[in-house]
Amino acid sequence: MSSETSRRKNDHIRICSEKPVEARNVKPGFGDVHLIHRCLPEVNPDELDLSTEFLGFEFKAPIVISAMTGGTSKAAEINANLAKAAEEHGIGMCLGSGRAFLEKPSLAYSFKVARENAPSIFISANIGFQELFRYSWSSLRRLVESIGADALTVHLNPLQELLQYEGAPRFRGILERLRRLIEDSEVPVIVKETGSGISMEDARLLSSIGVDAIEVAGAGGTSWASVEYYRSLEAGEAEKARLAETFWDWGIPTVSSIIEVRSITDAPLIASGGVRSGLDVAKALVLGADLAGLALPLLKPAMESWRDVSAVLGRICEELRLAMVLTGSKTISELKEKPYILTGFTRDWVKSRGLKVRCKI
């Protein structure tokens, strides 16, 4: 791996595990979503079925570990712990950017550990959109195959690219590259953001090129402007740091982004960005998501042990179970049909954007 990619990967892990990197003034919006309590739930906790299907793969719960890392020995340890816990819970996992692998194939071990520790779950490989300018499907196939991945996720992170003090971003032509990748790829292609959300305008473009699934990664959780803020400060790049601080809370809040995307496409949808409880997961599903994804809450546990990751996932599943009983939902498909109310900022957003929702506003 180039020393630059390696340094960046280590910076991300260190900064995200040591500094306050979450949004400051923007919330993901789950507080604006209210599920309707049922005092006659008519469902016993032991009857619940949390299983669901996503892109033809079975999940024991509607949860996925969002992309984080790969390419260093620390990353290998983190990926092994994430994968082992994901396997125990029967949920999915997306690996961190495979750029390190593409630059230096000897680093494959730090990604392969996932499949070695999780033989049966859904695993996605991950690349950044910049890789689309450098690699065609024939190179990316090596990444997917050697990891034993079931899908390829491409992340779009224009904000982070603009703020990286060492970056030289290029955005023109991405959609066409994505279209070619989707056409050539033998595995499903998922497109995700990294914390600024996806609008209905972009969801429409992604639908037009036949994307297989979308992960919103909206604002309100991990802020990549904040990560670049700390990196620029450490590099003595005061002006870049100031720029990053201005955009700390930039983006479409997660709940608004779920509604934006769902209002124009039925494509499989992952809700992520500030998902912090099983109740958030339940609300995301009621709004139309098929899975919910978490990254930051699992990072520190994954630096300790797979049991620590498993404990967090266990808590999330328990909270989801409670939300299911309290809304009278025996299955995930029943939960998805439950009524809800939207208030506050999200209600204003939905009205201003003229978005379609299931509830009355």
Ligand SMILES: Cc1cc2nc3c(=O)[nH]c(=O)nc-3n(C[C@H](O)[C@H](O)[C@H](O)COP(=O)(O)O)c2cc1C
């Ligand atoms: C340490 C760390 C590394 C990340 N690296 C990647 C990455 O390589 N590729 C990617 O698509 N997203 C990456 N992300 C973004 C997450 O997948 C996710 O979209 C975002 O953090 C929002 O979720 P959260 O609020 O639960 O953290 C990373 C997140 C964290 C915390």
